[in-house]
Amino acid sequence: MENRLKHHRDAKGWSQGELARRLGVSRQTINAVETDKYDPSLPLALRMSRLFGVAVPELFIDDWEPEDDD
């Protein structure tokens, strides 16, 4: 899933290691999320969203649309 984690991390001026430390995960996990190799769990996505002060859909972009009932 496409995401804007790197954009928000860069805006804060944090390294991957700094973000990993703040979120309590490994730097490898941050790298994997930023390069679309891994979609984080819901708890981690929520922590990211709180840390950057943005909604989850602003961090993780999903182009799925619900079907119309009509």
Added chain:
Amino acid sequence: MMIEDKSPSTPRWVRKLLIPGLVGGVVGYAAAATMMYFIDSSAVGGLGKSATIASLVGVVYAVIGLSVGFGAASPGIGARFLNVEDADDLREQKKVLTLSGAAMALCGASLLALALAAPDGPVPQGAALAVGFGGLAIGTWLSLPAYRASDELMRAISLEAGALSYGLVLLVVGIWAMLAHLGYTAAPAPLDLLSLFYVLVLVASFIIIGRRRMLAPR
């Protein structure tokens, strides 16, 4: 704490592809050749096909486990031959890698002891059982704290690899058993089953890591 070994004069493909590939190839070949030499020596006097394959699989596990353990103990050197971003990756995950490396090495020693067991091999059956069972039990026990110390990415990979391992075991061992039951081929020997479990777990792990594009040089 920033590092280390990113010599700007050395091209990235040399650091991340050529050197690890060469080191892995040389160490792997040397370990397998040494094992084959030992099997053919007067100390062993040759082994059957199942025991030979099992001993080579055990050596592969032991070499991978020791390499990971060595990399965790010496991150500066480990970053040169393990597929990590840099030495900090190894420092950060030292506990997980040390436990995982020890678990793999012990599991390898376990299979090796069983492959070299009497009557075909030189290891008394009682000793082979002790090392075989002890290595597997302690290796499994060590993998529990390693799993607990992992973060969610590594846990996800472990779980996916575990699920795929089960599927591969069911497929490969199941088809072999089916064919043997119907008389189309010989039934697998107990050592063949053990070797298959080991190999299929390793294959499943590589498939899962590869599907996540994490085998590419970092």
